[in-house]
Amino acid sequence: MLEAIFFLPLLTGLLTLCLPVRSGRVVLMAVALLHLGLTGFCWLHAPAPHLPTYFGNGPAGVLVLLVISFIFVCIAPYSIFYMREQEMRSEPIFLGCMQLFLGTMSMAALADHPIVLWIAIEATTLASAPLIFINRSKKALEATWKYVLICSVGIALALLGFFFITLALDRAGIDVPLTFSALNEAARQLDPLWLRTGFIFVLIGFGTKMGLAPMHTWLPDAHSEAPSPASALLSGALLNCAFLGIYKVHCLMVLAGLGEFSGSLLIGFGLLSIAVAGIFILNQPDYKRMLAYSSIENMGVIALGIGVGGLGLYGAMLHLIHHSLLKSSLFLSAGNLVLGFGTKLVAQCGGMARLLPRTCLGFFAGFLGISGLPPFGIFVSELMILTGAIQTGHPIAAGLFIAALVLVVAGFARIATAMAFGPVREEVLVPEQTVRILPPLALLATSVLLCVWMPEPLYETITSTIAMIGGTLHG
Amino acid sequence: MNTGIDVVLVVILLSVLLSLASSRMMALVKIMALQGAMVSIAPLLLDEHSPLSNEGILFFQLMFLIKAALIPGLLYLAVTKVAIKREVEPIVGYHASLVVGLGLILLSAYITHHLGISLTGDAALLLIAAITTLGGGLFLMMSRTKAITQVIGYLMLENGIYLVGTALTGQSHSIYLVEFGVLLDLLVGVMIMGIILHNINRTFDDVDTAYLGQLKD
Numbered sequence: 246m247l248e249a250i251f252f253l254p255l256l257t258g259l260l261t262l263c264l265p266v267r268s269g270r271v272v273l274m275a276v277a278l279l280h281l282g283l284t285g286f287c288w289l290h291a292p293a294p295h296l297p298t299y300f301g302n303g304p305a306g307v308l309v310l311l312v313i314s315f316i317f318v319c320i321a322p323y324s325i326f327y328m329r330e331q332e333m334r335s336e337p338i339f340l341g342c343m344q345l346f347l348g349t350m351s352m353a354a355l356a357d358h359p360i361v362l363w364i365a366i367e368a369t370t371l372a373s374a375p376l377i378f379i380n381r382s383k384k385a386l387e388a389t390w391k392y393v394l395i396c397s398v399g400i401a402l403a404l405l406g407f408f409f410i411t412l413a414l415d416r417a418g419i420d421v422p423l424t425f426s427a428l429n430e431a432a433r434q435l436d437p438l439w440l441r442t443g444f445i446f447v448l449i450g451f452g453t454k455m456g457l458a459p460m461h462t463w464l465p466d467a468h469s470e471a472p473s474p475a476s477a478l479l480s481g482a483l484l485n486c487a488f489l490g491i492y493k494v495h496c497l498m499v500l501a502g503l504g505e506f507s508g509s510l511l512i513g514f515g516l517l518s519i520a521v522a523g524i525f526i527l528n529q530p531d532y533k534r535m536l537a538y539s540s541i542e543n544m545g546v547i548a549l550g551i552g553v554g555g556l557g558l559y560g561a562m563l564h565l566i567h568h569s570l571l572k573s574s575l576f577l578s579a580g581n582l583v584l585g586f587g588t589k590l591v592a593q594c595g596g597m598a599r600l601l602p603r604t605c606l607g608f609f610a611g612f613l614g615i616s617g618l619p620p621f622g623i624f625v626s627e628l629m630i631l632t633g634a635i636q637t638g639h640p641i642a643a644g645l646f647i648a649a650l651v652l653v654v655a656g657f658a659r660i661a662t663a664m665a666f667g668p669v670r671e672e673v674l675v676p677e678q679t680v681r682i683l684p685p686l687a688l689l690a691t692s693v694l695l696c697v698w699m700p701e702p703l704y705e706t707i708t709s710t711i712a713m714i715g716g717t718l719h720g
Numbered sequence: 721m722n723t724g725i726d727v728v729l730v731v732i733l734l735s736v737l738l739s740l741a742s743s744r745m746m747a748l749v750k751i752m753a754l755q756g757a758m759v760s761i762a763p764l765l766l767d768e769h770s771p772l773s774n775e776g777i778l779f780f781q782l783m784f785l786i787k788a789a790l791i792p793g794l795l796y797l798a799v800t801k802v803a804i805k806r807e808v809e810p811i812v813g814y815h816a817s818l819v820v821g822l823g824l825i826l827l828s829a830y831i832t833h834h835l836g837i838s839l840t841g842d843a844a845l846l847l848i849a850a851i852t853t854l855g856g857g858l859f860l861m862m863s864r865t866k867a868i869t870q871v872i873g874y875l876m877l878e879n880g881i882y883l884v885g886t887a888l889t890g891q892s893h894s895i896y897l898v899e900f901g902v903l904l905d906l907l908v909g910v911m912i913m914g915i916i917l918h919n920i921n922r923t924f925d926d927v928d929t930a931y932l933g934q935l936k937d
Binding site: 378381383384386387388390391394397398401404405408409411412415465466469470525529534 | 854858861867870874877878881884885888919920923929932933934935937
């Protein structure tokens, strides 16, 4: 039953590749709704997996699954109307690959076997490469080439990391199945040397896919060249899947008593990512690239939160949810902007407030949210990570974190000013449309809502996710 | 000590060195075919794998077909299609690359020695060959500019990882799942990169990745 969550989109995705455009759109919308329904069922009834050696519904996995599913439901209608405005030669491929992408990401979220997780994440690369290349321009080609090449090498290294973890199990001489849940129980007996080596390789491998600096170089290109709905999905959902891979191995490290080691590596990569992203955001002329760098920054924040532990863990999980909501909303608004002005340069987007008032509302609200201002959730999560860092005795990390955040906010402020006061344009290419305005606003509203009222099951899932490695809400 | 595996491993090491020193595309494709064949039969010659089940035999045959025939065949088609005979301006020259390759062998021997794990019998040499292949593939990707050579480097990296997998993990876990994973990776290498290669060639009239330098900050 559990497996249906990823089998459904995989099957319909393949089907959509051969269907005509019109029915393909219907299938996409239907699959998005069905997937959310299945995910809801999975949350309420926790169905048992058919293949318990390969799949499982651990709390971290279902959390990521819910985020993916919710975002997909908002992106699906948007992308249908976005594609209508663009003359797309290969729309069936786009619609089909969106579903395949959803299927592979759900599979990654539900995998319990390290190699199955790895296969699923590799498959996300396969399914999403056509989405980036869909415009067939020279730049799209370059972005796809970099994406495929850098991510494949990275993921190959992650496979090597999983081999080392298997070796750690072999050398301990215990006979348990190779699943994360079984490994977690036997964590203390595993060979620490090989576990450490394995973690380093997994961190570098999945870190490439997650967009941690200095392995992030594919990310700004891919996110800026892909069509906006695809960028929203890449940033809001895919990065979380790669993070999940790292998180599961980190849990294993903590349970094996090596949490100090893996935590400090995560803090290091996290701070570096935040700093690198801050520097590139500051003078970024292209708003989609700017959003991409902001994703790198936020992934850094999540890595930092996981690394410091304690309250930071809760903050990181909260950050994951809110970053996905806000960033995909921003990418969808950016898509409206690309359609309206036909440019990705900040300097040519003057007069946005007058020409595209509702897009402007969504875009700037998203800007406020992603810069960490209330009432959006990132304010809360960043505050928690900061408190966590100080409580667990990482004052230097906390200081660097604040300094890097200031850089990011300064970058956002520059761009907001340029867009508000730039030379005013006369007209727009494609006017605003309510169906393309509502999805980004709905995502923003969800972020605000989750700040004021967190549903009980969601709260419980987050706490049980982090309880495994000693994280609590009360420090 | 079983000499069959030693011969295979030495051929793999030589194929890595040859690929680093050759400028002709066709030669590279042939080397990859040889290396693929050797890599796919290496696990069969290891003592601990001896009694094979029926599925096992089928699986290794499939592996052999893919690594030694299918992939080199597709590479051959790609090379004839884009009509390039040789890599003209490598970032690192051929002689220097050869020296790097020799250095890699020394480094792998050093790493294997210092891992401090007592691998049974043949596996020590296997690990040296595996790490050299892995490093050689990475080096090929970084030091050549033609997209197709980079793909070949990636496939070599995959061969290396497959060897590491066979050297390190016992058959007790997740039988064939590891192999399946490597196959999927090869699928990525061949399918996507093949398609993109075709498109790079059509869009830029060349497969030099130096043309892919527009996107940067």
